[in-house]
Amino acid sequence: xxxxxxxxxxxxxxxxxxxxKIDYDKKLxxxxxELITPAKPVANYVKAVRTGNLLYLSGDxxxxxxxxxxxxxxxxDLTIEQGYEAAKQTGISILSTxxxxxxxxxxxxxxxxxxxxxxxxxxxxxxxxxxxxxxxxMVAVFGEKGKHARSAVxxxxxxxxxxxxxxxxVEVE
Amino acid sequence: xxxxxxxxxxxxxxxxxxxxKIDYDKKLxxxxxELITPAKPVANYVKAVRTGNLLYLSGDxxxxxxxxxxxxxxxxDLTIEQGYEAAKQTGISILSTxxxxxxxxxxxxxxxxxxxxxxxxxxxxxxxxxxxxxxxxMVAVFGEKGKHARSAVxxxxxxxxxxxxxxxxVEVE
Amino acid sequence: xxxxxxxxxxxxxxxxxxxxKIDYDKKLxxxxxELITPAKPVANYVKAVRTGNLLYLSGDxxxxxxxxxxxxxxxxDLTIEQGYEAAKQTGISILSTxxxxxxxxxxxxxxxxxxxxxxxxxxxxxxxxxxxxxxxxMVAVFGEKGKHARSAVxxxxxxxxxxxxxxxxVEVE
Numbered sequence: 001x002x003x004x005x006x007x008x009x010x011x012x013x014x015x016x017x018x019x020x021k022i023d024y025d026k027k028l029x030x031x032x033x034e035l036i037t038p039a040k041p042v043a044n045y046v047k048a049v050r051t052g053n054l055l056y057l058s059g060d061x062x063x064x065x066x067x068x069x070x071x072x073x074x075x076x077d078l079t080i081e082q083g084y085e086a087a088k089q090t091g092i093s094i095l096s097t098x099x100x101x102x103x104x105x106x107x108x109x110x111x112x113x114x115x116x117x118x119x120x121x122x123x124x125x126x127x128x129x130x131x132x133x134x135x136x137x138m139v140a141v142f143g144e145k146g147k148h149a150r151s152a153v154x155x156x157x158x159x160x161x162x163x164x165x166x167x168x169x170v171e172v173e
Numbered sequence: 174x175x176x177x178x179x180x181x182x183x184x185x186x187x188x189x190x191x192x193x194k195i196d197y198d199k200k201l202x203x204x205x206x207e208l209i210t211p212a213k214p215v216a217n218y219v220k221a222v223r224t225g226n227l228l229y230l231s232g233d234x235x236x237x238x239x240x241x242x243x244x245x246x247x248x249x250d251l252t253i254e255q256g257y258e259a260a261k262q263t264g265i266s267i268l269s270t271x272x273x274x275x276x277x278x279x280x281x282x283x284x285x286x287x288x289x290x291x292x293x294x295x296x297x298x299x300x301x302x303x304x305x306x307x308x309x310x311m312v313a314v315f316g317e318k319g320k321h322a323r324s325a326v327x328x329x330x331x332x333x334x335x336x337x338x339x340x341x342x343v344e345v346e
Numbered sequence: 347x348x349x350x351x352x353x354x355x356x357x358x359x360x361x362x363x364x365x366x367k368i369d370y371d372k373k374l375x376x377x378x379x380e381l382i383t384p385a386k387p388v389a390n391y392v393k394a395v396r397t398g399n400l401l402y403l404s405g406d407x408x409x410x411x412x413x414x415x416x417x418x419x420x421x422x423d424l425t426i427e428q429g430y431e432a433a434k435q436t437g438i439s440i441l442s443t444x445x446x447x448x449x450x451x452x453x454x455x456x457x458x459x460x461x462x463x464x465x466x467x468x469x470x471x472x473x474x475x476x477x478x479x480x481x482x483x484m485v486a487v488f489g490e491k492g493k494h495a496r497s498a499v500x501x502x503x504x505x506x507x508x509x510x511x512x513x514x515x516v517e518v519e
Contacts, residue, residue: 043474044481045496049458051400051517054224056459059497073468075330112222113229115340117499120330122246122295122468127332128216135217150218151232151340153290154330157421157466157500159473167461167497171224227397248503285395286402288513293503295419295468300505301389308390323391324405324513326463327503344397 024105024141028095031140035096036065048101054112055170057097061162062089071161074154075124078163083118083126086163087133094134094168095141102172110171111138111148117165120154127152134166197278197314201268204313208269209238221274227285228343230270234335235262244334247327248297251336256291256299259336260306267307267341268314275345283344284311284321290338293327300325307339370451370487374441377486381442382411394447400458401516403443407508408435417507420500421470424509429464429472432509433479440480440514441487448518456517457484457494463511466500473498480512 028035038047041058048057062070062085070086072078078086099105116131118124131152138146148168158165201208214220214231221230235243235258243259245251251259272278289304291297304325311319321341331338374381387393387404394403408416408431416432418424424432445451462477464470477498484492494514504511 043478044485044493045460046493047495049456049493049495051456051458052225052398056495056515058495059499110222110224112224114218115497117497122329122502124330125332125334127330132216139217147217147219147222149220149222149229149231149340151288151290151338152332153232153328153338155499156295156329156468156502157470157473159471159498161471165497165499167495169229225398283395283397285397287391295502297503298505298507300503305389312390320390320392320395322393322395322402322404322513324461324463324511325505326405326501326511329468329502342402 021106027141033092034065035099036063036093038093038097038100039063047097053171055172057094057168059165059167060090060093060097061165062086063093064089069160069162072163073119073121074130074163075121080126080129083130083163084133087131088137090164090166091134091137094166107173108142108145108170109173110145111142111168112171113169114148114150115167116150116152117155117158118152119158119163124154127154130164194279200314206265207238208272209236209266211266211270211273212236220270226344228274228345230267230341232338232340233263233266233270234338235259236266237262242333242335245336246292246294247303247336248294253299253302256303256336257306260304261310263337263339264307264310267339280346281315281318281343282346284315284319284341285344286342287321287323288340289323289325290328290331291325292331292336297327300327303337367452373487379438380411381445382409382439384439384443384446385409393443399517401447401518403440403514405511405513406436406439406443407511408432409439410435415506415508418509419465419467420476420509421467426472426475429476429509430479433477434483436510436512437480437483440512453519454488454491454516455519457488457492457514458517459515460494460496461513462496462498463501463504464498465504465509470500473500476510
C-alpha cells in the first residue's frame with residue numbers, strides 16, 4: 001500500500017470511530033436518568049467479573065438514589081406499572097455499576113444476555129411486561145447494542161423482598 | 174510435502190467432514206419432529222445473541238404449531254408426563270429458533286448449558302423428570318454434541334402460565 | 347537477549363509459578379473439608395461442559411458423604427444457619443466435581459459466576475445469608491480467585507426438595 005493511501009485510510013477510520021463515540025453523560029441526562037452510587041457487596045462476592053471480553057454482573061435490584069429498594073411482590077403488592085418502574089430502576093443501578101466497572105459506557109459492545117427475575121405471586125403471569133422496564137431502558141441508552149437475549153420469570157421470593165432482580169452478561173471492549 | 178500426498182490428504186479430510194454433515198431435515202422427520210415458525214419477540218429484546226462462538230438464546234416455552242402454549246403448573250394442573258411433553262415441545266421451539274438463526278443445524282457444535290425452569294407448585298420436586306423431555310430430545314437430535322450441563326428448578330410463576338421455560342447457550346461454528 | 351539473562355529469567359518464572367501451585371489436598375484438610383464422590387447424572391446431561399476456557403457446571407445440591415441430601419424450605423423447615431450449612435455442603439459437592447473434571451484444583455483460574463438458588467417460602471428474604479455458605483467456602487479455598495459475581499434468589503421448589511441448588515461458571519487453564 002502506498003504511504004499516502006495508508007494515511008488516508010487511517011484518517012477515515014479515526015474519524016469514523018470518533019464519530020461513534022457517544023456522550024453518554026449527555027444522553028442519560030436527556031433521558032432523565034441519574035446514575036446512583038452502586039452499593040458494595042457486603043459478603044464474599046463482587047459486583048462483576050470479567051473473563052475474556054465478557055463481563056458477568058452480579059444480580060442487581062431496584063436501588064433508589066437514597067439507597068433504599070423498591071420492594072413487594074407482583075400480583076400481590078405491586079401493579080405491572082410499578083413493576084415496570086422497578087425493572088427500570090434496576091437498569092439504572094446496573095448502568096451505574098457498568099460505569100463504575102468500565103469507566104466509560106462506550107466500552108459496552110453488546111448487552112448479550114439478561115435474566116429478569118420478578119418477585120411473583122404464584123398466579124402472576126406478566127413477567128415480560130415488568131422486565132420491559134429494563135429492556136426499554138437498555139435500548140434507549142445503547143440502541144441496537146442494547147438488544148439482548150432474555151428470560152423473564154417468576155421467583156417465589158427475592159432478597160429483602162425486592163420487586164425485581166436482574167443479572168446480565170455484557171460484551172465489552 | 175509432496176503434491177500427491179497433499180492432494181490425498183485434502184481428499185481424505187473432505188470426505189471425512191462431508192461424512193460428518195448430517196441431514197437434519199431427514200433426522201427430524203424420522204424422529205417425528207416438525208419445526209414451528211418461531212414467534213418474534215414483541216418487546217425490546219431478540220431471540221438470540223452471538224458473542225464469539227457462543228450463541229445465547231432467550232428463554233423459550235412450549236409453543237405449539239398453532240401458536241398456542243402448553244400452560245399449567247406442575248404438581249397442580251399437570252402430570253409429570255404432561256410436563257415432559259411440554260419440555261419436549263419447548264425443545265422443538267428452540268430447535269426451530271436455532272434453525273432460523275443458524276440456517277443449518279450442522280453449525281451446532283455443542284449444547285453447552287441449559288437452565289430448565291418448571292412452573293411448579295411449592296410441593297413439586299420432580300423438575301428433572303420434566304426437563305428430561307428437553308434433554309432427551311437434544312441427545313436424540315445431536316447425539317454426543319447434545320449432552321449439556323443443566324439445572325432443572327421450580328419457578329413460582331412463568332409468563333402466560335406456560336408449563337416450562339428453557340434458556341440455553343450453544344457453541345456454534 | 348543474552349543467553350545468561352534468558353536463563354535467569356526462565357528460572358525466576360519457573361520458581362514463581364511453582365510457588366503459586368497450591369497443595370489443595372492439604373488446604374482442604376486444614377479447612378476440615380472432605381470431598382465426596384460426585385453422583386453421576388442419571389439422565390441425558392453431564393456434570394460439566396467446557397467451551398473455550400470456560401467450564402459450565404450443572405446445578406448441584408447439598409449432597410452429603412453418604413449420598414443423601416440436605417432437604418427443606420427456608421422460612422419454613424430450615425433456619426438461616428441450616429441453609430448456610432446446606433450452601434457450604436453444595437460447595438463441597440461442587441469442589442468434588444471440579445476436582446473430578448479438572449484433575450487438579452490448581453487449574454481453576456477464577457470462579458466467574460454463581461447462581462445461588464434457595465428453596466424458599468414466599469416470605470423468606472434472606473437468600474444472600476444462605477448463599478454466603480457457598481461464597482465463604484470458595485474464598486477460603488481459592489482466595490481472590492474465588493471471588494465471583496453472583497445472584498442469590500428464592501425458588502418455589504427444587505428437585506428432591508433440596509435446600510439449595512447452585513450452578514457456576516469457572517474460568518479454567
